[in-house]
Structures are given as structure tokens and as C-alpha cells.
Amino acid sequence: MKAIPRPAFKTQGIPSDTLIQPQPIEIINEYEIDSTGVQQCVASYAKGRFLGKGGFARCYELRDLTTGKIHACKMVEKSSLAKPRALNKLKTEIRIHRAMEHPNVVKFNRYFEDDKYYYILLELCNHKSMMELLRKRKSLAECEVRYYMKQIVLAVKYMHDRRIIHRDLKLGNLFIREMRVKIGDFGLATQLTEEKERKWTICGTPNYIAPEILMGKTGHSFEVDIWSIGVIMYTLLVGTPPFETDKLETTYHRIKTNTWSFPDHLDLSQEARNLVSSILTISPDARPSLDTILSHHFFDGKYTPSQLPEMALSSVPNFPITPAKRSGLPVRMSPARTSPAKTSPAKVLAAKLEAAPSPKRALFQNNENNPHLINGCTNFPEKNIHGKRNTAREVKPMDTSLRSPQHHKILRVFRKEGSEDDERIRSLRSQMTRAALTDTTKETKASHHQENSDENEQGRATLELMHKSLAATLTSDRPKETRSEEVLEDPTCWVERWVDLSAKYGLGYQLVDGTYGAVFNDHSRIALYSRPRSSFAFGKNQESIIEYRSHQGERMILTQTQAEQAHLEHQIKKKVTLLNMFKNHFTDHAGPCEAKAGQQYHLTRWFRTKSAIIFRMSDRSIQLNFLDHTKLMLSHDGQVVTFVDKKKIKTTRRLGSIDFESNPELLHRLRYVRDILLYLLSKNNGETQEP
Template identity: 40%
Template sequence: MVTGKRKTKNGDILTFDYYQGKFLGKGAFAKCYEMTSKEDGKVYAGKVIEKASLTKSNALQKLYTEIKNHSLLKHQNVVRFYNYFEDEKSYYLILEMCNHKTLRSLLRKRKHLTEVECRYYLYQILEALHHIHCKEIMHRDLKLDNIFLKNMSVKIGDFGLSVKLENGEKKKTVCGTPNYIAPEVLEKTGHSYPADIWSVGVIMYTLLVGVPPFETPNITETYQRIKDNSYCFPTTSEISSTAKDLISKLLVSNPDMRPPISSVLSHPFFLGPLPRSIPEYTLVRSPENDIRNASPLKNQLAKLPLQPISENIPTTPKTNPHKHFSFVAPSPPGTPTVVGVRPANPQARTGVHPLAAQPNPTLASLARPALSAQGKKRKLDAEKELAADNPQKKKKVGNDDEGNEQIKQFLNILNHQLENMKPIDKENVVVVTDCKSVMIEDVMISKDIQWVSKWVDYSQKYGIGYVLRDGTIGVSFVDKTHIWSSEGSTCFKDQTMISPKVIDADSETDPRIMKRIHLHTLFNKYLTSQVLSSAGLGVELKPNTPLESVYVTRWHKSTRAITFLMSNNSYQINFFQDHTKIIASLQETDNTIRLLFVNPQGNKHTLPLTSLINPDHTDALEKVKYLAHVLSKNFS
């Protein structure tokens, strides 16, 4: 039994108890063990650093930096950081357990991988790396040993050498693993995010060839080969020209010439087959035809390698390491397109993702900074920019009473039913023990239920773009104006209007409406060409005429979920971590709450609120209560 303590910022002392299990591996300064929580029995990986090993003056500060940086990262392809504490002898970092070891252990058994496998792993590495860089963090030690596998998916870990970069700064400390170090690191000319891109090139080469491109028996000679960019492809290897071309672009000596992640993902290499998953047997032998013949990335329900923006988490680094991303009009016809990014346009950048793309962050152990004054000013400036041409200037920007009475009515009924729920006969209960597994069969859903199928978040500048179940495409702007289109017609509504009006996009002369028409066009093209529908929530109904169409009136996003309020008085909440979605609406005939649950696999289940009661309790009920909390706190 390991018992440790941690002091909070408030001065409270927290105590943690874990059962230390089998040894998992070791690094330069730490050993890893299987750690089981005494409290809930969950199994984690425990990184144990003996205090006696931290002999250098800055060693402890480096450990704190690792904890701080790693705790900021919440992405499906990054090892999750859960907790940290210490006892008299050691520091303990409690991390996500990865059951399939690392890419290094995989390569030891396989010698080298196929291009399909390389593409599969590389895509996930790039997704994770984009998330890391967007938090203004540089990893600085990307290598096969630090890329873990859990259920055959990538998990980047070990942030012991990671560093925060601010205001375009560059670091000059020589650090990393010899075979993976970028030339600018060795030259001490200053290094930044492109050094991680170099390491990705080394990783790609190593996966396909079996050995690193610059490896020699002598470190000095290896370093010289890196500086000279001296490597070659074995004549016996069957590596495609597109793979070689991408490697050559990643391993460019000049860091300024290395491509940003958006351009990497738009490379023709990623137009080849990309499986959605890889079977476990590939740990020991080559994949079979079912994997080799996987669909190309552009044909799949793939994920955006980007997370939704949040008010107090920078969407991109202040130094903008991926300056080639931008929310702009689509590229000219004929340019390559990769699902989930804006690869066709080298100037593209976005801070958006499809609903099911990835779990959204909540900081587990270190407090997240509040929205800075500068961040608040940017958001207010965005509202003012759109509101500047609004004739109702006396109306306070951001003050929206639209639908408040309906929300209060819905909340009153919801809270009343939650407070008065009583256990009923088990035979009459729909058991919902876990939102992820409850819905086994797809059910026929009433046509009057609407949902948000796709969405993109650009609220720091403009607003939320979305696609509904019936194909309606709309934008809800930060100044509380709305525009949406259906069946070839467009509707507009602002706070001064009781009901929306149909507008002619081609002949409109009102400058404020023209501006929103233009933005709607950009959102429309992006949503239809780049963003994928959430699992189970596709576009499946014949569209209504615009004035009959439902549209999103308001939204709220926390670190846990995003909530949409729709004009038909229904409410949709999408949870980032487990990808569960709930659509709730009020049945006016009997004043009961109807719920539609959608699990990560896309299975749907409709049920009344009272059906959530069961002897085992349920996270589904907790999620409904969270929806009530969000509505009460942010909308009523």
C-alpha cells in the first residue's frame, strides 16, 4: 500500500491510497508500476520518482513543470494525467494505463510496419501533437518509447522534457533522445514547435524501415549525420514514393521550411487506405487484407485533429506555431481534401471539431486559469464588431431573453420530476446503468425531434455553426443574431424581431445582413465539406421550408459538455468525454419530459425521465441533472 499526500492551493491536505502492483518499466529517473486505487478499485499506471534521485538544483522544478504541462492536456491520443502526490521517499504521478505497451515494443516484434499501419498511427500522433502545441507546449522527446498504445490506439506520454513556449520564444537547451533530436537543437540556434515535427519524421521513417534514419553506433557520428541531414532509404525496402516524399518534407534541416500539421495531413500519403481501428493480432504479425484495403481517410467518418475552443484555453498558441490554419473560404476545386482538417488550403486554421471527435478537457488536479482580461476583451470585441451595425444599439450586447419563459417552464417540470422520482417495479423500468451501453438497438425516432448533427465553434470571433437533422444549416452569432438556410432559402432573425424573416441572399442590401450572409456561406461550405456528423445523429429528414425550420437560438459550452437550445424548445447536451448525447423535450400533452439518449456508437433510445430510476443508480440520471444545472445556471 502506498499512502501519499498533496497540499492544495487552499492549504488543505489530501490523502491518497493506492495498491502498488507489478513493475511496468523504467526511464532515466522514474519507474512505473501498476497502481490500483483503494477508493474505487480503478487501475492506473503510477510513475514513481524517488526524491533521492532529484539531486540537481532544478530537478524538482522540472518535475513540477511536467505535472503542470501534462495536466493541461486532455485528448484521446494523449496519456491522461489523473493525479499526483508524494510520501517521504517518492513523488507519484497517476496516469492512464496503456495495455499494449509502446510503439517501440510493437516494432521489436514486427521489425517494421506496413504503410497502412504507419498511416494509422501517424495520423493519431499528429492529432495529439496539434492538441499539445495548441496548449503552447512543446514535447521535446517524441520517440517510439513515449508513444504508448491502449486498445491499439496511440497515447503520447512522458512530458518530462516538455516546455511551455510564450511570445514566440525559442529554447536553446540541448535535450531529447539522440536519434530523434532536430538539427537546430544540436546547433543551439533556438528551437520551437518544428523540432517536434522533425521527430515525427524520424518516427515515420523508423516505423517503415525498422531503424531510425540517422542511427550509428557512435552518438557523435549520429549527431553529425543529423546536422548534415544524411540519410537514405534501403534499396530493399518497399516504401512508396509518397511516403518517401512526406518523410523528406518532415526531415528538412531548416525548421522554418517544415510543414505545419495541417499541411502534413493534406499530403497525398494520407489519401491512402486508413483503417478506423487495427486488430490486436497486428502486435505480432502483419495485417491482413481487411486492413490493407481500408477506405481512404477522406471517405471515412474520421475525426478532426482539433479540439473545440474554450474561453479560457487558447485555441492556438500565442506564437501561432500553425499559422497556416485559418477559417477561410474553401480551396479551389481539384485540391486534395482530408476529412477533418483544412488541408486543401495551406493558409487554413481552425479551432473546431465534429461532435464525436474527442473528449473535451477538464483539469483533474491543477487549477485552470480563469479567462484573462485580454481573452474577455477579445470576446467582447467580437460581439461589438458584429453588433456595431445593429440599429438597436441601446440593447446590451449579449443580453438575450429569447425563450427564457419556455426554459423556466421546462426547468420547473424537469426539477419537479427529478425531485419526485420514486422507485417503481423492476419489470417496468428501462434500466440505464451506463450511457455508453444502454442503447443497444436503434429505434425509430419521431420526425418532430430535431438535433444538431454537426457543429463548429468559432465563437471567439463569430459564433457557432451547425447542421440539424433535417439538413438546416445555420449560424448563431455572438451578438445574438441568427441566420439559417433550408431548401435553398435563407432566414434571418435578430433580437428586435418577434419572428424570423426570409431574405434573398442575392439581392439583400442591408450591410449587417449581407455580412452575416457571407459568414453563413463560409460556415456552410466548411460544415458540408469538412465536418462529419456525430455518431447516430446524421442528417436524415426531408428539410422543412425555412420559416418552418428549427434553428439554434442559444448555446453554452463548459469543459464538460456543449448545450444547444433550439427554437422548438428542445435541448441537446453533448458530453465530450464519453461522447454521449441527450436530447430533451417537453411533451405538452401530459407535461412530461421526453429523453433521447445517443451512445458513442450512435445507438438511440427514447424513454421518459422516470425510467432512469433503477437499483444500480445510473450515470444517465446524473447527466440529466447536469443538463438541468446548465440550464438553470446559464439560461434561466
């Protein structure tokens, strides 16, 4: 394994301490020995983010540098497998898993090793596991349970037909990719040599382990997986495992005595209750077969979605049949789930704001111009994003103090004759629908210029360097470089999710490093950092920090506790409330981002065109999210480009090393960024005017 070195960057016009150099990434090479006995490198991978750990393995994203394909890689350190039994266990897992190919089994891609590690490359499941699903949803509707359970049962049937027993079926080992279940983690799996063979190893996960494994008197076979299927089904319906207690000994005792029940308050169909009860039977021989489960009345003739939308990961989707108790309809749900589901994250947020008590309700009253929610993750439907407004009932605005003076105005760009660059500027005139980079009143302009003169000067210098780098790189006579493209570490200052409520308040966002923030229409901004930065002198206090900047440039730093207890000005208190509501909405629908150590950043300014939304970050990088869901970031004075293509593959490269002949999609977008930079520079020169 080797690391790609950091490239050198020109820093003219920018103090050296303000440039954040990209960290080198770890490269893992796969070698094979050819027929002549010579070792050849057959593939190279860039090690990405940490996914999780279990047993002896740690799991990371691994990106193939040739194809761009991203794998989930289980890395097992060889030193941890010193005992022959542990090594044999890993070899059994590889042998069993690589032999299977089923749409509901995590695909085994390849396996290799080097002097230090064993590498198992698997299909990457973009929606994590059903454990995360249940953590967000609490419990599922019966039609959703049918949807998932059919897939699980079919996958287990496929394994049993090949005499494979998984022995560790649980929500954490049921992964979701493109809203389909994939069974993974075959670390405890075994393959029988004949149908009647019994196994005696005590293994499994406490809440899901079958009673015959705990008792150990008669051995165990395929029926242990069927028992786990019953536990999984109960857990999806109820929200908690049937035998779960605070003490392990008590949980095992309840399993051995089969002590469990359905909660009295839960409204479940009799078919669901009967199926779970028939599976959770002490005697393995009395449990139904997989074919019997699939033909049970719970599945037979009942509505089952052919495909669930991605929003079902975080909220109840709309179904063609409205469930109701004792209605005779084929789907039943608890009363808590009978209200109409929100069809987009924006409507989910709007419902919360509508129901919020004063003063939150006054802060968040919705109207029909309220823009929709945008989210960079795949947890949300994308049919309404970028420019399409969600319609909600019209209400009288309760708070207009956060409105910007340029509300509903469009920038007008003056043209200069005979200039190709000015022609590009003029072509952007009709696109500018929102510009938080400028103010539209003389009074605000004067104060804003005075408050941020140093920042604006450095920001302009950065824009000039970016435009100069792009203009030089994108010229037709650019010499081709012979060296291969350098791949760098992905940026940490990246807008992961955002919601545009600028029709009344501003834009809320979540960065990939765990920072939450908002940029308000009055040009103030606020950020909630997951941990103190080095410049925040709070000693050993590791509490989250709130940083607020007014439109006059006044800066206030508080811990989250201080913000809740302090007697803040009315307007600041409102904005802290808005920030917390944004944060809660993001975490409720997509979960929190993993907090990362080191310097943390925030969004400073943003605006929109018909083609993209543009973010300016505190490290002076610029990010564009395009209509077609591609994303691009220019950082390090324009020397580094991060690009997310339509397949959601993210790559970070040095600008000068990119081969544009093989990346026409990226070339087209970089030209657009060049025009945006030219527009911003001309605007700063006074070549723009409000209507």
C-alpha cells in the first residue's frame, strides 16, 4: 500500500496559513503471479471512508482507480488470525460466500491479500442495513414487512437449497441496496455435507439466537435460520425484538422458555400474529418450512408493493390502498400510521413547522412559495428537486424580519460590446434567480462592505486565481500531460444536504463533517460545529459550539447549553431556534453525519441559477450542484477538482492532471464554472445593477 503525495500549489494573493492542503489517500494494490512466476499489479484501489467493524474485520469503501467502481471491502489483519481455527473460519466464509449468486445476497466481487491484510471486496449497499432503517422508522407497516420478508425468505431458501445455514440472520446483517434486501456477513455460516447433518457450535447474536443452539442437547440445522426469520418479522412489526431485556441471562432464559407476547396497544392483523407465533416455536420440527411461510395467509392475496420508494427509509410512503382497522382492506396498520404520508422531505418539514408551538410556529409558517427540500443523499426522492416548487396551503406570513431587501428581485447584468467574456456574462443574466453574494440597497452594501472588506479582498483574490487556472487549463491549445491522473482525498468542506426556505428565512444545510448551519436572507449566518475548533478557547469542553455572525460582522460564540440558557436578543434567539429545527430535520430523515476531527468549516454565501445551486465555503472553495444531480467542487485556488458523476461516483483530482478527452462531462461543467467565476468577478467590479 502506498499514499499519493500532496501536490504543490501556488499561493499568490492568499496567506499560506489559509490554504488547507488535501491529505494523501491510501492506495491498495492487488497483485497476481503470472505464468512465468512474475508478480504483476492487476488493480489499484483508493481506500475511502470507514463503514463499520465486526469480529476481526474493519470495513471501508474501496474505489477501483481504473473503473471507478466502489466496493465495500472487509479488511482482516493477518496478525489477528494467528490461530489456525480463526484462519480456517475466514477461509470458510470466503468459500461459502463466493459460491453464491442471488439478487438478495450481497454479491461477492473478489478476494486478494498482501503481506499485512486479507481483502474481501463485496457489493456496496448504499442504504446501509435494516438496523438503520428501523432506527429511523421505529416500526413498519405490514405491507412493507411483506415486501422485505418475501425477499429475505427467498434468499434463505436459496441458501438452504445449497445446504448453507447462515446462523446469524439479524437486522444488522440485512443490507439495503436500491431498496432491495441483501443478506450479508457469512462469518458464522456453515455448509452441511448432507441434509441430516447436525451442527453443535454455539454461535449467533443474543436477541436472534435459536433455543436449540443455547440448549445444545440435540444440535441444530436449517431451523435456526427460520427462528431468526420469525424474530426479524416481529421486530419489524413491533419495533423491538421479542426477547430483548437489559440482561443477557434474562434474554437467554426468555428464549429457552419461549416467553414473549405482542404489545396490547399494537394493532396487527391476525394473519401477522399467527405467522410469527407459528415460527417462534421451541421445537425445531414444529416450525413451518420456508415454502409454507411464503404460502401463509399473511402473504397470500395481500397487497405487497412491487417497489418501495427511497423515502420509505425515513418515513411512511403513500400506498395505493389506505390501511384502516377492521375495514376489510388487505393491509392493516397501527392507528399511528393511518395519517397520510408526506410525499417529500419538504412536506415532512412543513408538517412539523405547522404543528410546532409558539414561537417556533411563528418562525416557520409555510406559504405556497416555500421552496422544496433538496438533499444530496439518496434517502429522498428526487422528482421535485431543482426549481420545482412544492405547493402547500397559503397562510399569512407571521415573521418578515428575516426577509432580504432583494426578495423577489433578479440581478441584471450590463453588457459591454465586442467582448466574448461579456457575452457569457450576458447569457447568465436570465439565470440568476437568487444571489446572496450581493446586497440590493446602498445602506446594506456599505455596511456589508465595511464588515467584510478583508474577507472580500481575499475572496476576490481566490476567485481570480480560480478563473485564471480554469481559463488556462480549458484553452484549446493546452498541452497534454503524459503523467497519469492524480487522485486525492475527498474534501471535508462539502455540502451534503440542504433545504431552501429563502422565500421567508434562508438556507439550512449539513456538511459532510457533521457541521449544521444556516445562511439567512439578512446576510447573517450561524453554524453548529460538532466539536470545538482550535480557535475556540473552551479548554477541555467538548460540547458542540454555535458560531453566529450578524450582517454587520459581529461575531458571537456560545456552547449549545449557553445558547439555550443565555438571554439572547430576540432575533438571535429566533435564528438559534431555526438552526436547531434544521438540524433535527436532517438527522430525522437521513441520520447524523460522522463528526470528523480537525478544522471545521461553514457555508458563507450561496445563489442559484437555472442550471445549478452554487455554494461558497469558508475555506474559499466553491461547490456546484447541477440539475442532473452531478456535483462539482473547485478548491485550493482552482487547482483541485472534486466531481460526482451521474452514477454518484466521487473523484478528486488535480486540475492539471485531468484527461478531458475521457471526461467530456466534467469538461462541460468546468466551462460553466469558468463562466460563473467570470460573472462573480465582473459583479465585484461594479458591472451589475439591480433593476
